[in-house]
Amino acid sequence: MRLAREHGFDKVTVDMISAEAGVSPRTFFNYFPSKEVAVVGRTPGALPPQLLDTFVAGGPAHPRTVLEELTRAIVDQMAADPPERQEVHDIFMLAHGTPSVFAALMTRFDGFRQSLAAAVAQRMGPDADEGIPDLIATVAMAAVRTGMERWSSDLTTDGSDSPVPYVERSVALLHLLLAPDHTSTRSAP
Amino acid sequence: MRLAREHGFDKVTVDMISAEAGVSPRTFFNYFPSKEVAVVGRTPGALPPQLLDTFVAGGPAHPRTVLEELTRAIVDQMAADPPERQEVHDIFMLAHGTPSVFAALMTRFDGFRQSLAAAVAQRMGPDADEGIPDLIATVAMAAVRTGMERWSSDLTTDGSDSPVPYVERSVALLHLLLAPDHTSTRSAP
Known part of the structure; x- marks a missing residue:
């Protein structure tokens, strides 16, 4: 939500979310199929x-x-x-x-x-x-x-x-x- | 639905639907934003x-x-x-x-x-x-x-x-x- 507020949701990528969370995109996708579901x-x-x-x-x-x-x-x-x-x-x-x-x-x-x-x-x-x-x-x-x-x-x-x-x-x-x-x-x- | 039954929904494209309906993909998108909504x-x-x-x-x-x-x-x-x-x-x-x-x-x-x-x-x-x-x-x-x-x-x-x-x-x-x-x-x- 913070990244969405800063950049607009459309501009937020799974890479950006993963970097912020300190995990790999692969780990992100172990938990969520998409940024929308996250x-x-x-x-x-x-x-x-x-x-x-x-x-x-x-x-x-x-x-x-x-x-x-x-x-x-x-x-x-x-x-x-x-x-x-x-x-x-x-x-x-x-x-x-x-x-x-x-x-x-x-x-x-x-x-x-x-x-x-x-x-x-x-x-x-x-x-x-x-x-x-x-x-x-x-x-x-x-x-x-x-x-x-x-x-x-x-x-x-x-x-x-x-x-x-x-x-x-x-x-x-x-x-x-x-x-x-x-x-x-x-x-x- | 017929194309989905024949090919599987994932394989159906807007081009295929448009061709079947005898319209251009542009016309399709005037009515529906996606094949899912259609x-x-x-x-x-x-x-x-x-x-x-x-x-x-x-x-x-x-x-x-x-x-x-x-x-x-x-x-x-x-x-x-x-x-x-x-x-x-x-x-x-x-x-x-x-x-x-x-x-x-x-x-x-x-x-x-x-x-x-x-x-x-x-x-x-x-x-x-x-x-x-x-x-x-x-x-x-x-x-x-x-x-x-x-x-x-x-x-x-x-x-x-x-x-x-x-x-x-x-x-x-x-x-x-x-x-x-x-x-x-x-x-x-």
């Missing part, structure tokens, strides 16, 4: 295996419970290992102006989504409604993503530097979104 | 402007109502102009094995999502909860995407060749997912 690698991309194991060990439950516990696991992980706001902001800004970085970021988010879907499927077992694990993972990622985007663009706010309240707010909005019929009056929100 | 261009990527206008004209409403009308608009459009199942299946399969195509597909889905979020924001006006338009669009896309994926991989099914019942099923599952507390008993689904 630069988005500082955004959340997976839950730690032990957290996923604990989640899976909860066993089959109502889809709502599974969604709640999945978003809780994600929020706990963000609280334990918070991403850096300015860094996430800069990566998102770079992605919005650079299609190849945007594509790498979308691919990273989708890898995260797929790892969550696999954990939900494992937890719910073969009797789960078809399509539910993917949907739970996709909806959880929707809350994470919209929360992270508001957090990362809210650089002027005083106080907490954590994305946790933003993601929690997105989860609360999700429930408002699908509130039961009797609250669904037609009025301006 | 190949994913047969998946749903936006709603027609008149459908979006009708949706926006509904005016401010409860977020749940807005989500329902947005998913309804998407389903109506799919019913009016149904994608071809084998083609969508082949594009998804190609994307799963080819990172550059996968990235192009994710970018296309995200452009769809952004166009929906803009329409929701326009409809709900400046008084809407911050974050709600993005979340509504993201959740609607989650239903579309998971429905389309089940439909496109369900090639053995007799009967309807339309993705509509699959997307409608994902929307119904969404509501199950966020059903009110009193149904949230802890039991195997």
Whole structure:
């Protein structure tokens, strides 16, 4: 990100990144297939295996419970290992102006989504409604993503530097979104 | 897609695609920045402007109502102009094995999502909860995407060749997912 700020992302080469990091380009490519994948690698991309194991060990439950516990696991992980706001902001800004970085970021988010879907499927077992694990993972990622985007663009706010309240707010909005019929009056929100 | 099936996607060039289509490579590049973007261009990527206008004209409403009308608009459009199942299946399969195509597909889905979020924001006006338009669009896309994926991989099914019942099923599952507390008993689904 520093090289991108100094030279423009298009001008940054893997040789330059490797030289800065004190490694060979060959070593760079052992870790990352491209500079795009390297630069988005500082955004959340997976839950730690032990957290996923604990989640899976909860066993089959109502889809709502599974969604709640999945978003809780994600929020706990963000609280334990918070991403850096300015860094996430800069990566998102770079992605919005650079299609190849945007594509790498979308691919990273989708890898995260797929790892969550696999954990939900494992937890719910073969009797789960078809399509539910993917949907739970996709909806959880929707809350994470919209929360992270508001957090990362809210650089002027005083106080907490954590994305946790933003993601929690997105989860609360999700429930408002699908509130039961009797609250669904037609009025301006 | 036919050239990709015959030669492998990596071996297909813009020159080959242009020759098959009877246009110059220059004309190809007037429409598509790359062969990846061309190949994913047969998946749903936006709603027609008149459908979006009708949706926006509904005016401010409860977020749940807005989500329902947005998913309804998407389903109506799919019913009016149904994608071809084998083609969508082949594009998804190609994307799963080819990172550059996968990235192009994710970018296309995200452009769809952004166009929906803009329409929701326009409809709900400046008084809407911050974050709600993005979340509504993201959740609607989650239903579309998971429905389309089940439909496109369900090639053995007799009967309807339309993705509509699959997307409608994902929307119904969404509501199950966020059903009110009193149904949230802890039991195997």
